[in-house]
Amino acid sequence: MQAAEARYDEFAEWYHEWVEDLPPLIAAHSDLLPAALAGERVLDVACGQGRMSRYLATLGADVTGIDLSAAMLGKARAAGPDDITYVRADITCYSDWWDGRPFDGCTCELALMDIDDLTGALSAVAMVLRQGGWFIASVVHPCCPGTEKGRSSWPPGDGYDREGWWTSPDHNPDGIRIRVGASHRKLSTYLNALLDAGLEPDRFVEPPALVPTYLLWRCRRR
Numbered sequence: 001m002q003a004a005e006a007r008y009d010e011f012a013e014w015y016h017e018w019v020e021d022l023p024p025l026i027a028a029h030s031d032l033l034p035a036a037l038a039g040e041r042v043l044d045v046a047c048g049q050g051r052m053s054r055y056l057a058t059l060g061a062d063v064t065g066i067d068l069s070a071a072m073l074g075k076a077r078a079a080g081p082d083d084i085t086y087v088r089a090d091i092t093c094y095s096d097w098w099d100g101r102p103f104d105g106c107t108c109e110l111a112l113m114d115i116d117d118l119t120g121a122l123s124a125v126a127m128v129l130r131q132g133g134w135f136i137a138s139v140v141h142p143c144c145p146g147t148e149k150g151r152s153s154w155p156p157g158d159g160y161d162r163e164g165w166w167t168s169p170d171h172n173p174d175g176i177r178i179r180v181g182a183s184h185r186k187l188s189t190y191l192n193a194l195l196d197a198g199l200e201p202d203r204f205v206e207p208p209a210l211v212p213t214y215l216l217w218r219c220r221r222r
């Protein structure tokens with residue numbers, strides 16, 4: 001398995017062009033976000049080339065984006081605006097990058113499948129959020145059985161129970177997963193990990209689709 005920090009570096013140019021005109025799912029379901037974001041401190045976890053961070057900034061949030069990939073962050077910084085703070089770090093190692101000032105909210109757009117340590121990432125989110133702060137995430141639906149655009153959330157030969165990172169040459173040739181793979185977790189793993197971290201779900205969204213494709217949630221820090 002390739003080290004997580006290296007997975008996106010070689011595809012940053014490709015990824016930037018691929019997603020730049022695609023609105024983040026969290027933006028498309030913006031009713032999950034608080035009505036007013038002006039002045040709110042928001043952490044965009046695994047921000048990549050920054051499309052979610054930029055959306056949050058347009059709503060007036062004071063945004064910090066964090067990502068492992070220097071190349072992805074290069075794209076983010078080049079796109080501006082200058083008042084978004086971008087940090088190159090592993091979300092799970094919060095003592096390396098967090099200054100101790102709590103965030104009002106955290107987002108994580110389509111990236112938990114790229115983070116090897118789910119428990120560590122959610123613990124870090126819970127640590128840096130203020131009490132009552134919100135965490136909104138979108139993921140490839142853990143029950144996605146595959147669509148015309150790609151394979152199931154899980155490695156098809158092994159089945160839904162086989163959690164962990166995997167890749168396949170049969171992924172959608174036009175998508176990101178054939179390039180970087182993905183981590184599959186069962187739905188119960190996600191939900192239990194959120195609860196164990198002290199992040200209590202208060203809203204779920206499954207965008208309309210013929211088969212489960214994406215899942216979004218909002219949690220509050222206990």
Ligand SMILES: C[S@@+](CC[C@H](N)C(=O)[O-])C[C@H]1O[C@@H](n2cnc3c(N)ncnc32)[C@H](O)[C@@H]1O
Nearest residue numbers: 008046047048067068069090091109111114115
């Ligand atoms: C599919 S991209 C999503 C980027 C962005 N959220 C978006 O919607 O375009 C996944 C990102 O997760 C980042 N990533 C993976 N593991 C990470 C970790 N432990 N800490 C921070 N970022 C991580 C990768 O570098 C990559 O940029």
